[in-house]
Amino acid sequence: SSDEFAQFAVAFPKSWNEGTVTFQPFWTVTGTNTGTVAWQLGGIAASSDDSINTAFGTLVATTALAHSGTSNDLMVSAESGAVTIAGSPSTDDVCFFQINLDTSASAQSGVVRLIGVKVFFTTDAGNDA
Numbered sequence: 001s002s003d004e005f006a007q008f009a010v011a012f013p014k015s016w017n018e019g020t021v022t023f024q025p026f027w028t029v030t031g032t033n034t035g036t037v038a039w040q041l042g043g044i045a046a047s048s049d050d051s052i053n054t055a056f057g058t059l060v061a062t063t064a065l066a067h068s069g070t071s072n073d074l075m076v077s078a079e080s081g082a083v084t085i086a087g088s089p090s091t092d093d094v095c096f097f098q099i100n101l102d103t104s105a106s107a108q109s110g111v112v113r114l115i116g117v118k119v120f121f122t123t124d125a126g127n128d129a
Helices: none
Strands: 004-010 020-031 041-045 093-100 110-121
Touching: 020 041, 020 093, 093 110
Parallel strands: none
Antiparallel strands: 004 093, 020 110, 041 093
């Protein structure tokens, strides 16, 4: 009935181009409701000596996906659009992310559980040397 949030952090490799990322959530529902579920993700980069008490960047949503109707089935949403990470990412930053179940874009009455998140990023170097 209300948006719920989880946070995680990623220290990307040096080969990351410090550009946008996309994400793909993996989730399930306890129950048999076939209503849809949509997720949102925002991010902020922090360098050494930066405050980590700051707002996440603009949220980007996935397309709502209907649950299968079988309790505890693994559901894999489509890859999102580009997520711009706030805070001007650079090498050796830590990127903090916040993901949420977007109830305003979802129609699921069962208990939704986030299983994991795949984060896609672009590299501009062949290695991290």
